[in-house]
Amino acid sequence: MQKPFTYAIVPPANNHEKPAYWFAFTNNELLLYEKGTDVVPHRLDFNEVGLGFIRQHYLGDYDGNPCYAVDLAEPVTLPSGMALKNLRAAYPRLGEDFFTLAGRAVQIIDWDHTHQFCGRCGAKTIDAEEERAKRCPACGLSNYPRLSPSIIVRINRGAEILMARAFRFPPGMYSVLAGFVEPGETLEQAVEREVWEEVRIRVKNICYFGSQPWPFPNSLMLGFTAEYAGGEIEIDQVEIEDAGWYSAANLPQLPPKLSIARRLIDDFRR
Numbered sequence: 001m002q003k004p005f006t007y008a009i010v011p012p013a014n015n016h017e018k019p020a021y022w023f024a025f026t027n028n029e030l031l032l033y034e035k036g037t038d039v040v041p042h043r044l045d046f047n048e049v050g051l052g053f054i055r056q057h058y059l060g061d062y063d064g065n066p067c068y069a070v071d072l073a074e075p076v077t078l079p080s081g082m083a084l085k086n087l088r089a090a091y092p093r094l095g096e097d098f099f100t101l102a103g104r105a106v107q108i109i110d111w112d113h114t115h116q117f118c119g120r121c122g123a124k125t126i127d128a129e130e131e132r133a134k135r136c137p138a139c140g141l142s143n144y145p146r147l148s149p150s151i152i153v154r155i156n157r158g159a160e161i162l163m164a165r166a167f168r169f170p171p172g173m174y175s176v177l178a179g180f181v182e183p184g185e186t187l188e189q190a191v192e193r194e195v196w197e198e199v200r201i202r203v204k205n206i207c208y209f210g211s212q213p214w215p216f217p218n219s220l221m222l223g224f225t226a227e228y229a230g231g232e233i234e235i236d237q238v239e240i241e242d243a244g245w246y247s248a249a250n251l252p253q254l255p256p257k258l259s260i261a262r263r264l265i266d267d268f269r270r
């Protein structure tokens with residue numbers, strides 16, 4: 001984040017005195033202004049926007065502005081000059097900070113939607129007051145917003161890196177390897193396993209690179225670099241369609257700038 005953000009779940013007492021940023025969603029699409037300085041509504045009260053909502057969730061303070069996630073009530077009749085966009089499509093308009101805040105908002109809304117009832121006994125849950133949790137008054141089960149840790153790894157072999165194409169990628173695009181961490185695994189084991197499963201090579205010297213929340217729908221991407229340690233590429237043909245070694249001068253079509261995949265690749269190019 002370029003500007004400071006302070007996490008909280010309870011709005012401060014003087015909250016109603018300052019205009020808030022309202023990150024309003026329906027079906028994973030964000031309500032935004034198509035043009036102008038404000039990207040999302042910046043108002044004292046969301047009612048000023050003129051749209052109904054199901055629930056609001058306080059997210060915290062962004063550079064002196066309260067921030068809320070808003071779960072819009074359907075049907076949504078768009079006010080003039082406003083649009084609904086998925087986060088990837090909205091990224092150029094949002095910029096990095098608002099993309100991050102909107103990603104936080106959509107995950108809270110999705111969690112709120114999918115945890116209205118206890119997964120163990122089926123009773124209606126209630127919001128905890130002191131933390132972001134849903135509690136079951138009948139059996140005591142607590143549920144927290146779900147995060148799915150995933151590793152993503154750039155493998156270096158001399159002056160080349162391994163780039164692979166998953167079947168689900170847009171046409172022509174290649175990226176570094178990624179996959180979900182399994183219960184009971186260390187992150188290093190997840191890196192070794194994913195690389196082995198997808199391309200049948202061994203890696204060594206696994207180093208932490210950085211992380212990125214990835215709200216599609218609730219991943220936390222943990223980036224690593226690693227060095228090639230042996231084996232010949234043999235693609236799995238289930239997730240991966242093609243893979244190969246590429247030098248900085250002949251890289252294929254890359255993932256978009258917003259991703260940690262791209263940061264890993266840009267770091268190699270430098």
Ligand SMILES: [Zn+2]
Binds near residue numbers: 119139140
């Ligand atoms: Zn229960």
